[in-house]
Each structure stands twice: as structure tokens, then as C-alpha cells.
Amino acid sequence: MPRVLTEERPSELNMTPMIDVVFQLLIFFMLTMRFKDVEGKLLTTLPKDKGQQAADPLPPELREIRVILCAGGDTRSHEQNREAHEEAAKDPAVCRVRVGPVDCGELSMTDRDAAKAERNRERYREIGLRAREAHDMLPSTRDPLRRTPVILDADSEVPYEHVIGIINALKEQELEAIEFAANPRLDKHFKGK
Amino acid sequence: MAVEPEEPEGFNMTPMIDVTFQLIIFFMLVTDMAQREMEELRLPRAARAVKERFADESLLVVNVRADGSVYIQGRPYFAPPAPGRRPDARRLQEVFAARRQMKIYQEVPGEPTHVRYPLLIRADRSAPWQWVQMIMMIAAKEGGVTRVQMGAMQEEGR
Numbered sequence: 001m002p003r004v005l006t007e008e009r010p011s012e013l014n015m016t017p018m019i020d021v022v023f024q025l026l027i028f029f030m031l032t033m034r035f036k037d038v039e040g041k042l043l044t045t046l047p048k049d050k051g052q053q054a055a056d057p058l059p060p061e062l063r064e065i066r067v068i069l070c071a072g073g074d075t076r077s078h079e080q081n082r083e084a085h086e087e088a089a090k091d092p093a094v095c096r097v098r099v100g101p102v103d104c105g106e107l108s109m110t111d112r113d114a115a116k117a118e119r120n121r122e123r124y125r126e127i128g129l130r131a132r133e134a135h136d137m138l139p140s141t142r143d144p145l146r147r148t149p150v151i152l153d154a155d156s157e158v159p160y161e162h163v164i165g166i167i168n169a170l171k172e173q174e175l176e177a178i179e180f181a182a183n184p185r186l187d188k189h190f191k192g193k
Numbered sequence: 194m195a196v197e198p199e200e201p202e203g204f205n206m207t208p209m210i211d212v213t214f215q216l217i218i219f220f221m222l223v224t225d226m227a228q229r230e231m232e233e234l235r236l237p238r239a240a241r242a243v244k245e246r247f248a249d250e251s252l253l254v255v256n257v258r259a260d261g262s263v264y265i266q267g268r269p270y271f272a273p274p275a276p277g278r279r280p281d282a283r284r285l286q287e288v289f290a291a292r293r294q295m296k297i298y299q300e301v302p303g304e305p306t307h308v309r310y311p312l313l314i315r316a317d318r319s320a321p322w323q324w325v326q327m328i329m330m331i332a333a334k335e336g337g338v339t340r341v342q343m344g345a346m347q348e349e350g351r
């Protein structure tokens with residue numbers, strides 16, 4: 001008797017909406033779970049009570065390790081005349097790195113390019129090793145209380161990823177005292193305000 | 194022929210309404226997240242980046258987009274100047290100066306020399322370094338900030 005069966009139907013519990021809701025909730029939680037735990041932070045400190053510092057009597061290669069990052073691939077002009085170098089137009093796609101006097105090659109912008117990213121990562125590692133070497137050769141490192149800072153001197157146009165990559169490499173080499181060189185152009189703009 | 198009487202039962206709207214509601218809630222939450230402090234940025238990768246266990250209430254999150262414009266809580270605070278023009282960071286300076294005056298953030302209450310809240314700078318991987326530098330400069334000078342965290346993605350594997 002098919003008639004009786006069809007009349008009884010509406011009294012049954014309809015599971016479809018509940019399943020829909022559950023699926024939606026499942027998808028929602030799956031999606032929200034993902035973007036929370038991939039992000040991390042690198043901790044750095046800004047100098048307290050210090051503006052631009054007076055020169056130390058020691059020669060620069062003995063009192064600091066300087067990592068120079070130049071957009072456009074010319075580290076010489078950076079050193080000779082910092083301000084003129086900053087004013088010149090540069091291409092941020094290629095950056096040149098130097099650790100003290102040692103040239104560490106070029107870094108390129110990685111825009112979804114895995115091969116470039118891998119090459120950059122090798123460079124970062126090399127920069128870290130060079131900085132470690134320079135640090136170990138310094139006379140002051142024998143005194144564990146006096147850590148020689150690594151000064152990161154990057155151009156205005158250098159992409160942020162290179163700076164982070166180098167900080168990361170320095171931290172991997174246990175060089176935790178990282179300082180950022182001031183930007184002469186910005187200094188000029190914001191002085192006296 | 195015997196099955197035919199079942200068909201004119203009427204279209205059941207309940208599942209569709211459920212789905213629609215869920216979608217609405219989903220999009221509301223997602224847009225709310227985008228509106229809040231964390232902008233959608235392509236952060237650089239760093240294996241040494243650390244995860245913070247609990248969120249700090251006093252944390253100030255500053256986002257820098259790829260072009261160098263700065264956003265706090267979804268609102269623009271700084272736009273990079275046209276070539277040759279001076280950057281105008283008055284709004285950013287005001288934010289840090291105002292925070293410095295708040296007693297809850299002062300290292301020694303009543304003395305706005307140094308502040309205690311952490312600052313998180315999240316910048317896009319292709320953002321020019323100078324704008325991050327500018328934020329750090331203003332934070333130190335106007336805001337008395339000493340601790341800066343730099344946002345990065347943790348690398349998958351090594």
C-alpha cells in the first residue's frame with residue numbers, strides 16, 4: 001500500500017539541514033584553524049637613550065660587524081657617499097650584500113619563484129657564516145659580557161624580505177645583538193620636529 | 194505510475210536557508226578579521242620566527258603593504274610620498290605620542306620616558322625597508338618604544 005507510506009513521510013526527522021550545518025561548521029573551522037599558526041615573529045630591540053653615536057676610538061672593523069645591503073647592486077657608492085647614493089634611483093629587484101669588506105653576492109626579489117628563494121636562502125646562510133667568522137675574529141668576543149653588535153645597514157629601497165632573511169641567518173649563528181643603521185635621508189626629514 | 198503522487202511535495206527550502214546563513218556568518222567573520230589588526234600580507238619567511246603563546250592585549254600591530262603604505266587596525270596612517278616629496282608621517286607620530294602618554298604603558302607610571310608595550314611590524318616581503326625604518330624611528334623617538342617584533346612566516350621544514 002504505497003499511499004499510506006507517503007502520508008507517513010513528513011513525520012520523519014529530516015537530516016539534510018543538520019548535515020548541511022555540520023558541513024559548513026566543519027569547513028569553517030578547518031579554514032580558520034589554518035591561518036593562525038603559520039605566523040611568527042623575530043624579536044629585536046631598539047636602542048634605549050641613544051641617538052646617533054659618537055665615533056669610537058677603535059677602527060670600525062674592530063668595533064662592529066657591518067652588513068651592507070644595497071639596492072641596485074653597487075656597494076661602492078653606498079660607502080663613498082651615502083646620501084648621494086640614497087638619492088639616486090635604484091632597482092630593488094637586485095640587491096648586493098657585503099659583510100664588512102667581504103662581498104657576498106646578489107639577492108633577488110622572490111615573487112613566487114622557488115628557485116630564486118632557494119638561492120637567496122643559501123646567500124642568507126653564507127652571510128650568517130661570514131658574520132660569525134668576523135665576530136669570532138674580534139678581540140672583544142673573548143669577553144662574554146661585551147657582545148659586538150652586527151649592524152644591518154640596508155638601503156631605503158631594499159625589500160623587507162632580505163632584511164628578515166639576514167636577521168634570521170644571524171640568529172641561526174647565535175648573533176643576537178643586531179642593530180639597525182640609521183637612514184640619513186629619513187633622519188633629515190624627521191629632525192627638529 | 195505508483196511513485197507519481199510523491200512529486201508535488203514542494204521544494205524544501207530549509208537546507209538552502211541553512212547554507213545561506215552559514216555563508217553569511219562565514220563572510221561576516223572573515224571580513225571582520227580583515228578589518229582588524231592583521232592585514233592580508235605576504236610576509237617574508239624566517240625559520241627562527243617564534244610563535245607567541247598568548248596574545249598580548251597591549252600589542253600594537255602596524256602593517257606595511259607592498260607599496261609602503263601603513264595600516265593600523267585596517268585604517269591608513271601613512272602613504273608613501275611621490276618621488277622627490279617629503280614623507281608626511283604626522284598621523285603615525287600622533288599615534289605613538291598618544292600611546293606614550295597612557296599610564297598603563299609607561300615603564301615607570303607617570304614618567305613617559307619609556308613604554309612597555311610590544312610593537313609588531315608586519316610588512317609585505319617586497320615593502321621597501323625605509324618605511325619599516327621610519328616606523329622604528331618614530332616608535333623610538335615619539336613613542337619611547339624599545340621592543341620591536343618583526344612579523345615573518347615560519348618556514349616549512351628547514
